[in-house]
Amino acid sequence: MPTDTKRVRGPDVSQSPFLFWSRPAEVLPSHEPRADGRQRDQVDVRPVFVRCGLVSQAKGSAYIEAGNTKVLCCVYGPRETERKDETDMKSGRLTTDMRFAPFSCPERGSWIQGSQDKDFSLMLQESLQPAVCLHRYPRSQIEVNVMVLENSGSILAHAVTCASMALADAGIEMYDLVLGCSLRQDGGSYVVDPTYPEENSWRSGSREKRGGLTVAFLPSLNQVSGLQSDGEMAEETLTAGIRTCIEGCYKLYPVIQQALIKAVRRAAPPAAES
Amino acid sequence: MMEVSPSTVSFREFGCEQTLLSRPDGSASFVQGDTSVMAGVYGPAEVKVSKEIYDRATLEVLVHPKVGLPGVRERSQEQCVRETCEASLLLSLHPRSSLTLILQVLHDDGSLLSCCLNAACMALMDAGLSMSCLFCGVTCAISTDGEIITDPTAAQEKESRALMTFAIDSKERRVMMSSTKGSFSVHELQQCITVSQKASEKIFQFYRDSVRRRYSKNL
Amino acid sequence: MAAGFKTAEPLEYHRSFLKENCRPDGRELSEFRTTTLNIGSISTADGSALVKMGNTTIICGIKAELANPTAEAPGKGYIVPNVDLPPLCSSRFRPGPPGEQAQAASQFIADVIESSEVIKTEDLCIDRGKLCWVLYCDIMCLDYDGNILDACIIALLAALKNTQLAEVVVNKETSVPEVDLEKRQRLHIHKHPVGASFCVFDDSILIVDPTAEEESLSTAHLTVVTDEEDRLCSVHKPGGTPLSGEKLQECINRATTRQREIHKLIDKVLDSVKTSQ
Numbered sequence: 001m002p003t004d005t006k007r008v009r010g011p012d013v014s015q016s017p018f019l020f021w022s023r024p025a026e027v028l029p030s031h032e033p034r035a036d037g038r039q040r041d042q043v044d045v046r047p048v049f050v051r052c053g054l055v056s057q058a059k060g061s062a063y064i065e066a067g068n069t070k071v072l073c074c075v076y077g078p079r080e081t082e083r084k085d086e087t088d089m090k091s092g093r094l095t096t097d098m099r100f101a102p103f104s105c106p107e108r109g110s111w112i113q114g115s116q117d118k119d120f121s122l123m124l125q126e127s128l129q130p131a132v133c134l135h136r137y138p139r140s141q142i143e144v145n146v147m148v149l150e151n152s153g154s155i156l157a158h159a160v161t162c163a164s165m166a167l168a169d170a171g172i173e174m175y176d177l178v179l180g181c182s183l184r185q186d187g188g189s190y191v192v193d194p195t196y197p198e199e200n201s202w203r204s205g206s207r208e209k210r211g212g213l214t215v216a217f218l219p220s221l222n223q224v225s226g227l228q229s230d231g232e233m234a235e236e237t238l239t240a241g242i243r244t245c246i247e248g249c250y251k252l253y254p255v256i257q258q259a260l261i262k263a264v265r266r267a268a269p270p271a272a273e274s
Numbered sequence: 275m276m277e278v279s280p281s282t283v284s285f286r287e288f289g290c291e292q293t294l295l296s297r298p299d300g301s302a303s304f305v306q307g308d309t310s311v312m313a314g315v316y317g318p319a320e321v322k323v324s325k326e327i328y329d330r331a332t333l334e335v336l337v338h339p340k341v342g343l344p345g346v347r348e349r350s351q352e353q354c355v356r357e358t359c360e361a362s363l364l365l366s367l368h369p370r371s372s373l374t375l376i377l378q379v380l381h382d383d384g385s386l387l388s389c390c391l392n393a394a395c396m397a398l399m400d401a402g403l404s405m406s407c408l409f410c411g412v413t414c415a416i417s418t419d420g421e422i423i424t425d426p427t428a429a430q431e432k433e434s435r436a437l438m439t440f441a442i443d444s445k446e447r448r449v450m451m452s453s454t455k456g457s458f459s460v461h462e463l464q465q466c467i468t469v470s471q472k473a474s475e476k477i478f479q480f481y482r483d484s485v486r487r488r489y490s491k492n493l
Numbered sequence: 494m495a496a497g498f499k500t501a502e503p504l505e506y507h508r509s510f511l512k513e514n515c516r517p518d519g520r521e522l523s524e525f526r527t528t529t530l531n532i533g534s535i536s537t538a539d540g541s542a543l544v545k546m547g548n549t550t551i552i553c554g555i556k557a558e559l560a561n562p563t564a565e566a567p568g569k570g571y572i573v574p575n576v577d578l579p580p581l582c583s584s585r586f587r588p589g590p591p592g593e594q595a596q597a598a599s600q601f602i603a604d605v606i607e608s609s610e611v612i613k614t615e616d617l618c619i620d621r622g623k624l625c626w627v628l629y630c631d632i633m634c635l636d637y638d639g640n641i642l643d644a645c646i647i648a649l650l651a652a653l654k655n656t657q658l659a660e661v662v663v664n665k666e667t668s669v670p671e672v673d674l675e676k677r678q679r680l681h682i683h684k685h686p687v688g689a690s691f692c693v694f695d696d697s698i699l700i701v702d703p704t705a706e707e708e709s710l711s712t713a714h715l716t717v718v719t720d721e722e723d724r725l726c727s728v729h730k731p732g733g734t735p736l737s738g739e740k741l742q743e744c745i746n747r748a749t750t751r752q753r754e755i756h757k758l759i760d761k762v763l764d765s766v767k768t769s770q
Binding site: 346347349350352353354355356357358359360361436438441443445446448449450451452453454455456457458459460463464467 | 603607610
Binding site: 004006007008009010011013014015016017018020021054055056057058068070072073074076079097099101102103104105106108111143145146147149150151152 | 534535536537538541548550552554555556557558559560561563571573574575577579580581582583584588590591596599600603627629631633635636637638659661669670671672673674705
């Protein structure tokens with residue numbers, strides 16, 4: 001492996017103390033109530049805290065916090081495309097970069113972007129692109145940077161929501177907001193907006209009919225812009241899952257709208273009525 | 275003001291040679307005892323569009339260690355040397371052009387950063403670039419019994435409690451650059467600055483001598 | 494009108510303020526921006542802190558891992574600080590590996606840790622020559638509006654004070670470490686280094702805690718790091734226009750008062766975190 005000369009280097013190998021924890025990791029039961037008190041088999045999303053316009057240097061920014069999941073997104077642009085050979089005369093380019101802070105997961109991540117981050121970046125881009133009026137920005141690029149500060153599950157879904165808010169905050173013309181919601185199917189039952197332990201519990205046992213699903217949804221157009229699923233699910237469960245996720249998105253919608261209205265009010269206070 | 279006895283300002287043997295490389299526009303090697311650095315300057319030349327500055331030249335400094343690839347430490351040294359050179363060079367005379375200074379460490383036996391600065395200054399002079407002032411680097415080490423050692427060797431550096439490197443300008447003998455290691459009191463800092471200012475006279479005299487020697491040969 | 498003047502002649506714009514001994518954001522020359530601190534907000538990290546100085550936002554997360562000590566220093570652990578300036582924090586940074594500024598900042602933070610002895614690497618030793626802790630201190634800028642070095646040191650110090658290490662017992666027979674994550678201990682913080690950064694305008698005017706714009710217009714930067722015993726841990730001036738001894742003394746005096754203020758702030762926030770738990 002080539003050594004990283006651009007960072008302060010530590011020892012060649014180090015191990016997470018979790019590996020030596022004598023207590024066995026508990027297997028999450030699939031029928032009892034969830035660890036955080038939410039209901040199974042119901043559209044029970046975590047309450048979210050959202051705020052726009054936190055980063056002074058960015059054109060638009062948004063922060064979302066759902067449970068312990070913390071995501072920050074900044075939007076820069078539209079500006080001239082960096083690589084001239086990729087300049088598109090007719091429409092703009094949307095670039096996305098999603099990164100996890102090294103301390104965001106229970107096990108320390110590397111600074112170097114892994115394949116997982118790149119996959120997420122691509123999925124994020126594909127989910128956002130249909131909502132952005134890119135033809136309004138010829139020859140320019142719009143950069144979406146997402147930083148995951150703490151990963152406590154449903155990361156892609158919240159990143160999509162956060163990114164679309166940041167785009168709206170930046171004043172980029174859009175057809176609609178994009179909201180994300182995740183679901184994890186576990187045999188006959190499912191959990192909406194799963195946490196990190198819920199997402200990773202399937203590793204301990206290998207039962208069938210387990211899978212994850214993330215839906216990116218345009219609420220006012222009632223269209224799905226992104227769909228990502230893994231694991232094994234029957235056709236009916238999958239369609240039912242998508243419906244559940246869409247329901248979850250609608251629960252999120254008013255909160256996001258309120259946050260955006262608040263940000264606009266702050267940026268341009270309504271004229272005092274005379 | 276405290277008195278600085280001349281005995282505290284002692285240097286290892288200096289050595290310098292200019293124009294020893296044929297390819298660069300200016301070059302110099304500087305030797306302080308066993309520490310030796312070679313410097314080459316290219317420019318003013320064409321600049322990459324992404325690095326172009328509309329009203330002055332872009333200066334790039336690269337420090338190559340004796341073995342291995344440059345790492346984070348070298349990057350920090352590069353920053354120190356670059357910003358010192360930027361302050362003394364009249365960069366606005368060469369807008370939209372590039373200057374590249376390459377420092378190759380030949381041997382490190384302490385006081386490396388100051389040797390780099392000295393080599394850089396000699397090379398810039400050799401390249402004939404206009405400067406508002408000259409600068410020199412002085413390293414001071416404070417030993418465990420509180421003694422100030424100028425131009426320490428690697429062994430002395432290791433034993434020292436604190437280590438400071440300053441770049442001093444030739445006009446008013448003020449501090450252009452400062453980089454320190456270890457903890458020390460305010461008084462010790464002021465003392466070290468005074469010592470370095472004293473020491474800088476010797477180095478500037480050496481600059482003058484070596485340039486004079488060189489041109490007397492050429493003419 | 495003022496906005497146009499600011500964009501067209503930024504240097505003149507700033508000079509017109511400095512002439513009146515104030516700055517465009519209403520601060521005096523020796524006034525820091527409001528500093529706020531949030532400690533322990535990241536639950537996946539062993540210690541974390543978020544610092545806001547005006548708009549500048551820095552987050553530091555500390556992760557502890559187990560490793561073998563080096564043969565040269567069998568009784569010492571590792572501290573690995575890294576500063577990252579992602580493209581997220583400002584449009585001036587490009588994606589990819591860290592640039593010169595980020596690398597120089599990482600080296601600076603590493604030097605401050607070593608010089609100040611904020612924590613001793615000996616404290617991180619678990620079993621001499623066999624096992625020790627590695628503290629990965631990952632510092633990330635979320636909003637770049639100047640003076641990141643000061644903010645990085647505060648974030649690092651607060652995060653270190655928040656860090657709790659799990660109890661580790663090395664099994665005598667199998668020599669396999671046994672970790673108890675429920676029993677945790679705080680790190681021993683020996684010193685409290687705090688930095689104060691300055692900018693030199695037009696070779697003579699000193700301003701404290703510069704914003705990104707002030708930084709880019711100034712002719713020299715200076716960072717002074719002091720601890721609670723008024724010892725200097727670092728006087729870092731990477732080049733720029735020369736500075737006289739008196740000016741330097743002024744900066745050191747300002748830095749010592751700043752150290753008191755920040756030390757108090759960190760203790761206050763830590764207390765409130767402890768009582769709320």
